Amino acid sequence: MRTRFDSELETLYVSMIKMGSLTEDTLTALQDALSGRGRGKLQSIGEISREIDEKDREIETLCLRLLLRRQPVAKDLRTISSAMKMIYDIERIGDNAVDIAEILPFIESDDLTLRVGLDRMIATVIGMVSGAIDAFVHSDASKASAVIAADDEADKAFVEAKQMVTQMIREGDKDAQEAPDLLMIAKYLERMGDHAASLARWVLNSLDASGDWINNPVKVD
Numbered sequence: 001m002r003t004r005f006d007s008e009l010e011t012l013y014v015s016m017i018k019m020g021s022l023t024e025d026t027l028t029a030l031q032d033a034l035s036g037r038g039r040g041k042l043q044s045i046g047e048i049s050r051e052i053d054e055k056d057r058e059i060e061t062l063c064l065r066l067l068l069r070r071q072p073v074a075k076d077l078r079t080i081s082s083a084m085k086m087i088y089d090i091e092r093i094g095d096n097a098v099d100i101a102e103i104l105p106f107i108e109s110d111d112l113t114l115r116v117g118l119d120r121m122i123a124t125v126i127g128m129v130s131g132a133i134d135a136f137v138h139s140d141a142s143k144a145s146a147v148i149a150a151d152d153e154a155d156k157a158f159v160e161a162k163q164m165v166t167q168m169i170r171e172g173d174k175d176a177q178e179a180p181d182l183l184m185i186a187k188y189l190e191r192m193g194d195h196a197a198s199l200a201r202w203v204l205n206s207l208d209a210s211g212d213w214i215n216n217p218v219k220v221d
Helices: 002-034 042-070 074-106 110-116 118-137 141-170 176-207
Strands: none
Touching (some): 002 042, 002 110, 002 118, 074 118, 074 176, 110 118, 110 141, 118 141, 118 176, 141 176
């Protein structure tokens, strides 16, 4: 019985890796666009997002089956429960990627996204998502805490982007008309960072039954 449960649990880990990988694919496509390396892959983001949604439903079904049929306890229960929470955040990150992909074509100049620092924001988010999934698969509390700490970088980048756009408007910059779209993209990226940090907190939840992880994540050197 335990051998079969472990096999199904391994399937859960593999499925989480695949869902995370799909999400990283959407973020990489956005990174290319925001870094001025071309926008040709933007149209694929919607397709990948639908794959993420399918993986979301697949993992949810697997988790429910494990909960109902195997009735896990202790750490196994926390792992499965955390996975069900994590797929929501991953799915939302994919949705935000689609939102950005729909806005980006209206920004004519690639230089604008670089000036505002959106390329740095997406790089931070990619690192956070990758780190959170890796932390879950390897039960790595330190890496999860590092992801939570990185959210401060994403928040700081958002504030800087907002200040830059405000300055463009105040100075009557010729590209100030793009300000609303730039701010919207920056806000979506900031939300992605929040969801990635949430992923990491659920990883800590799966490892620590005390609840101390909520306000006191593992210290990272």
